[in-house]
Amino acid sequence: MTVTEVPPAPPAAEADPPADAPRRRGRLVPYWLLLPGILWLVFFFALPMIYQASTSVQTGSLEDGFKVSWHFATYWDAFSDYWPQFLRSIGYAAVATLLCLLLGYPLAYLIAFRAGRWRNAVLILVIAPFFTSFLIRTLAWKTILADSGPVVGALNTLHILDVTSTLGITSGDRVLATPLAVVCGLTYNFLPFMILPLYTSLERIDGRLLEAAGDLYARPATTFRRVTFPLSMPGVVSGTLLTFIPATGDYVNADLLGSTDTRMIGNVIQTQFLRVLDYPTAAALSFILMAAILVAVTVYLRKAGTEDLV
Amino acid sequence: MNPRTLLRAVRRNFVLLAGLLTLVYLILPNVVVMVFSFNKPNGRFNYEWQRFSTDAWADPCGVADMCGSLSLSLQIAGWATLGATLLGTMIAFALVRYRFRARPAVNSLIFLPMAMPEVVMGASLLTLFLNVGAPLGFWTILIAHIMFCLSFVVTAVKARVMSMDPRLEQAAQDLYAGPFQTFVRVTLPIAAPGIAAGALLAFALSFDDFIITNFNAGSTVTFPMYVWGSAQRGTPVQINVIGTAMFVIAVLLVVSGMLIGNRRGRRSA
Numbered sequence: 075m076t077v078t079e080v081p082p083a084p085p086a087a088e089a090d091p092p093a094d095a096p097r098r099r100g101r102l103v104p105y106w107l108l109l110p111g112i113l114w115l116v117f118f119f120a121l122p123m124i125y126q127a128s129t130s131v132q133t134g135s136l137e138d139g140f141k142v143s144w145h146f147a148t149y150w151d152a153f154s155d156y157w158p159q160f161l162r163s164i165g166y167a168a169v170a171t172l173l174c175l176l177l178g179y180p181l182a183y184l185i186a187f188r189a190g191r192w193r194n195a196v197l198i199l200v201i202a203p204f205f206t207s208f209l210i211r212t213l214a215w216k217t218i219l220a221d222s223g224p225v226v227g228a229l230n231t232l233h234i235l236d237v238t239s240t241l242g243i244t245s246g247d248r249v250l251a252t253p254l255a256v257v258c259g260l261t262y263n264f265l266p267f268m269i270l271p272l273y274t275s276l277e278r279i280d281g282r283l284l285e286a287a288g289d290l291y292a293r294p295a296t297t298f299r300r301v302t303f304p305l306s307m308p309g310v311v312s313g314t315l316l317t318f319i320p321a322t323g324d325y326v327n328a329d330l331l332g333s334t335d336t337r338m339i340g341n342v343i344q345t346q347f348l349r350v351l352d353y354p355t356a357a358a359l360s361f362i363l364m365a366a367i368l369v370a371v372t373v374y375l376r377k378a379g380t381e382d383l384v
Numbered sequence: 385m386n387p388r389t390l391l392r393a394v395r396r397n398f399v400l401l402a403g404l405l406t407l408v409y410l411i412l413p414n415v416v417v418m419v420f421s422f423n424k425p426n427g428r429f430n431y432e433w434q435r436f437s438t439d440a441w442a443d444p445c446g447v448a449d450m451c452g453s454l455s456l457s458l459q460i461a462g463w464a465t466l467g468a469t470l471l472g473t474m475i476a477f478a479l480v481r482y483r484f485r486a487r488p489a490v491n492s493l494i495f496l497p498m499a500m501p502e503v504v505m506g507a508s509l510l511t512l513f514l515n516v517g518a519p520l521g522f523w524t525i526l527i528a529h530i531m532f533c534l535s536f537v538v539t540a541v542k543a544r545v546m547s548m549d550p551r552l553e554q555a556a557q558d559l560y561a562g563p564f565q566t567f568v569r570v571t572l573p574i575a576a577p578g579i580a581a582g583a584l585l586a587f588a589l590s591f592d593d594f595i596i597t598n599f600n601a602g603s604t605v606t607f608p609m610y611v612w613g614s615a616q617r618g619t620p621v622q623i624n625v626i627g628t629a630m631f632v633i634a635v636l637l638v639v640s641g642m643l644i645g646n647r648r649g650r651r652s653a
Contacts, residue, residue, distance in 0.1 A: 205634030323501025
């Protein structure tokens with residue numbers, strides 16, 4: 075946002091808000107303020123990434139120790155072994171993100187334009203579930219989607235399970251341990267991350283623009299398509315990113331609600347790191363995941379046409 | 385009502401219905417957690433309704449190790465909140481109040497942890513700790529938590545400080561307040577809601593984190609890790625009691641916070 079205001083022309087500097095700051099003595103103040111926090115991030119965020127990069131090109135074993143040998147083949151081996159899990163992660167995350175958008179938009183719209191004096195109450199209901207541990211809430215989905223539960227029963231009577239089983243989303247009479255359950259859990263867990271940015275950007279829209287569209291004989295659907303939705307794009311973009319990125323790396327939903335057939339790349343990284351103890355492969359997998367997300371996000375931002383994110 | 389009027393009513397109230405449906409989807413698991421906290425399960429798992437009982441509420445710490453993990457999580461969340469809020473507030477003030485060369489670099493360093501999948505951060509921190517031979521436990525968890533909470537605090541505080549009128553501080557100085565007095569009496573009270581929001585977010589994030597903690601905890605068990613383990617071993621009803629209590633306390637806190645905020649807003653208006 076502020077990147078473009080940087081050129082140090084004297085008048086611009088004077089127009090800055092902290093014009094009152096003591097000039098000479100205060101030169102170093104921002105750096106002293108930044109130092110502890112930035113050092114923390116450098117030591118415990120950036121440095122670990124470098125360690126991981128070096129681990130990913132090491133060979134060896136836990137007994138004999140690992141050595142940097144620039145063994146880039148680990149990347150290729152990791153990818154060829156686990157590409158189904160990569161594809162699945164991206165696929166599940168994409169579907170969950172889309173569902174979040176479809177489910178979250180009406181609610182965000184409702185809060186921003188229709189809720190009136192109920193606005194704060196509804197907002198609390200959106201945020202409050204956050205405070206029950208998300209693992210406990212994810213476990214609750216086991217009860218909701220249980221084999222003898224109401225959801226499976228209803229889907230069965232409506233013969234929806236036959237259709238979804240043919241599509242491979244569910245298997246037999248079960249919802250638990252199928253892709254449907256995992257996507258349902260992912261959608262649920264990341265929904266607030268979609269609703270809040272959407273709400274923020276919808277709330278900023280000037281209601282008079284919508285009235286003007288109506289005055290110009292736009293039907294409600296047209297107003298939405300031509301005015302409301304384009305103006306809410308910043309919220310759509312940040313909401314989809316806030317949903318998609320963590321959903322791709324998640325392994326909790328796939329583990330608690332899925333089966334071995336629904337393992338995502340997060341499950342693989344976790345197993346390789348904490349159980350198999352094959353650190354080079356695990357490190358290579360995390361870097362491939364980062365690269366995949368980076369590519370996906372860049373392409374998406376190009377398409378969505380918004381570059382100023384932060 | 386005949387089908388056509390029904391259809392028309394649905395179409396007219398589409399947004400309302402769809403929004404309420406999403407709300408139900410969001411709240412449903414919390415309701416289930418609450419209802420099943422009054423269950424008396426037949427085996428080790430509390431997934432099927434058997435019969436009503438208040439046993440778990442009468443004895444919330446009745447299962448081994450659970451309350452220990454809960455108090456550990458509260459301690460870690462407390463310290464992580466303190467650390468992240470302090471460091472984050474300082475960074476936020478530096479970013480909003482001063483122009484300096486490194487700003488774009490600092491901004492991206494703040495943004496990156498929020499845009500990184502948690503597995504990647506957890507795994508890379510573990511590689512660091514393994515390489516320097518740090519013993520995994522309380523301290524490594526705390527380090528990790530301060531790290532990922534920091535960016536969120538910065539974002540929350542920045543938003544508040546940015547909307548602050550710098551003339552208020554100038555006025556204080558015109559009235560012969562020293563820099564320290566200005567900061568404590570003027571700047572800090574105005575920035576307080578942002579700092580509080582950041583701290584609350586940090587506490588919630590730290591208390592609830594499982595993915596990163598799982599990598600850096602060693603054999604230490606936080607509450608989310610206890611819940612995770614119980615999904616394999618058997619889920620005591622007490623977990624639902626704690627979950628329900630957290631939900632109720634949070635709602636009460638948020639509601640009272642909003643009421644206080646409203647009253648303040650009205651008084652100053």
